[in-house]
Amino acid sequence: MKKSIFKVIFVAILALGTVAPIATLATHYTSTQVEKSVNLENTILQTIDSDSMFNNIKFLSKSPRVAGTEQEDDAVAYIKKNFESYGYKTEVQAFTFTDYTAPHTIKLSIDRFTKSLDPQALEYSISGQVSGEIVTAGLGKVEELQYLNLTGKIALLERGEISFNDKMSNVIAKGAVGVIFYNNVPGIIMGSLGEVNKALVPAVLLTEAEGDELVKHINKKPITHASITIKGSKSQKNISHNVIATKMPTSNLKQVNKSSKIDKDIIVISAHHDSVAGAPGANDNASGAAMTLELSRVMKNIPSETEIRFITFGAEEFGLLGSTHYVANLTKDEISRISANFNLDMVGSKDAGELILQTADGKQNLVTQQAQAASTKLNGEPTPVNQGDRSDHVPFANVGIPSALFIHNPAEPWYHKPEDKIDKISKEKLQDVAEIVSIALWNQIRIDHQVK
Numbered sequence: 001m002k003k004s005i006f007k008v009i010f011v012a013i014l015a016l017g018t019v020a021p022i023a024t025l026a027t028h029y030t031s032t033q034v035e036k037s038v039n040l041e042n043t044i045l046q047t048i049d050s051d052s053m054f055n056n057i058k059f060l061s062k063s064p065r066v067a068g069t070e071q072e073d074d075a076v077a078y079i080k081k082n083f084e085s086y087g088y089k090t091e092v093q094a095f096t097f098t099d100y101t102a103p104h105t106i107k108l109s110i111d112r113f114t115k116s117l118d119p120q121a122l123e124y125s126i127s128g129q130v131s132g133e134i135v136t137a138g139l140g141k142v143e144e145l146q147y148l149n150l151t152g153k154i155a156l157l158e159r160g161e162i163s164f165n166d167k168m169s170n171v172i173a174k175g176a177v178g179v180i181f182y183n184n185v186p187g188i189i190m191g192s193l194g195e196v197n198k199a200l201v202p203a204v205l206l207t208e209a210e211g212d213e214l215v216k217h218i219n220k221k222p223i224t225h226a227s228i229t230i231k232g233s234k235s236q237k238n239i240s241h242n243v244i245a246t247k248m249p250t251s252n253l254k255q256v257n258k259s260s261k262i263d264k265d266i267i268v269i270s271a272h273h274d275s276v277a278g279a280p281g282a283n284d285n286a287s288g289a290a291m292t293l294e295l296s297r298v299m300k301n302i303p304s305e306t307e308i309r310f311i312t313f314g315a316e317e318f319g320l321l322g323s324t325h326y327v328a329n330l331t332k333d334e335i336s337r338i339s340a341n342f343n344l345d346m347v348g349s350k351d352a353g354e355l356i357l358q359t360a361d362g363k364q365n366l367v368t369q370q371a372q373a374a375s376t377k378l379n380g381e382p383t384p385v386n387q388g389d390r391s392d393h394v395p396f397a398n399v400g401i402p403s404a405l406f407i408h409n410p411a412e413p414w415y416h417k418p419e420d421k422i423d424k425i426s427k428e429k430l431q432d433v434a435e436i437v438s439i440a441l442w443n444q445i446r447i448d449h450q451v452k
């Protein structure tokens with residue numbers, strides 16, 4: 001209620017053309033300039049079409065879009081075609097990644113050991129069958145292994161102090177053919193070997209209680225053999241893609257003050273287009289991809305001396321891989337020219353909470369400031385900011401680019417579930433977020449270039 005009254009007043013003020021775009025810069029504008037700029041803001045708001053976003057989400061969420069699959073390729077082709085239909089030049093940036101499949105069979109048998117064990121695989125454990133004498137090797141630190149010969153043996157290692165990966169490399173260097181890890185605190189954890197390539201011997205993970213029992217057993221019977229069997233795990237090289245549409249500077253706006261040449265003249269609007277397996281990802285994240293398309297459509301004919309890059313990333317769900325690849329391939333000059341990254345992820349669920357902005361360090365930055373100014377103008381209150389590092393804004397933050405994630409909080413119960421379908425999407429939420437982002441973007445563009 002509050003929101004809609006506020007909107008009516010805002011639009012009425014816009015129509016009268018009496019509001020200076022931003023108080024601090026008001027002195028740079030003549031009244032005609034202000035009017036033009038306000039009219040453009042109005043045009044942007046009027047052009048946003050939640051039906052267009054809804055229809056694109058509907059198309060994209062017909063099936064899951066797991067990175068590296070044909071369904072991702074279809075989504076990439078669809079996004080590219082749409083960008084091009086608005087008149088943009090596009091680039092499809094391919095990158096490789098390793099796709100790991102967890103094992104279906106994990107067995108550990110130990111001579112004369114009667115207690116039952118429930119060995120777990122670690123992420124990136126390789127398949128294989130090994131057997132040998134078990135040797136307790138402490139935490140697996142180099143100095144502990146100095147006088148041990150592990151050739152052909154299975155190392156029993158406690159969790160702690162150094163990574164599973166380092167422990168494994170250390171015992172492999174001493175000749176170990178397999179590893180049994182055990183936890184150093186009660187409870188079950190999902191251990192990871194960190195990377196695919198370094199996991200060179202079969203390994204299992206036990207609980208702290210199981211580990212303690214095994215150590216006792218070995219102390220009583222110093223020569224104990226074990227055998228480890230892991231089947232079904234595999235690593236595959238795969239290819240995913242980012243889709244990049246660039247709005248080149250229109251340069252038909254004259255700067256008021258030529259000497260005030262700006263050095264930050266690129267803004268990135270982004271969203272990932274991939275989903276997890278088994279989830280059609282209407283909200284996560286066909287919603288963000290469709291909003292990126294919509295913002296590009298809306299901005300198409302808006303004059304801007306700032307270059308705007310509209311990007312959908314692949315393989316976010318495998319660890320922010322598309323955005324990491326994109327940022328890693330920017331030149332130093334490009335990094336220094338990007339003033340902001342607006343990242344849209346899960347922006348349209350009926351069943352999620354209110355919009356929030358998340359930054360990697362939890363602090364305000366240019367993106368959150370512009371978004372708060374826009375949301376205050378549009379809805380009467382600033383969108384809250386908190387810390388969050390679960391999406392593609394993070395690689396931008398890591399190289400010092402002001403970035404923020406736009407997301408509804410708390411997340412809907414269908415997050416990463418088969419129910420994340422088009423029937424869960426709210427056009428009102430899409431409209432609200434798109435308005436906030438577009439006004440924040442427009443304010444940044446006209447500050448950068450002192451729109452005439």
Ligand code: BES
Nearest residue numbers: 284316317318319320345346390391411
């Ligand atoms: N859209 C989610 C991120 C998210 C979900 C943020 C709910 C806040 C609340 C994203 O696609 C995702 O699932 N990210 C992964 C992490 C990523 C590094 C693989 C996650 O959060 O598990």
Ligand code: ZN
Nearest residue numbers: 284285345346
């Ligand atoms: Zn997501």
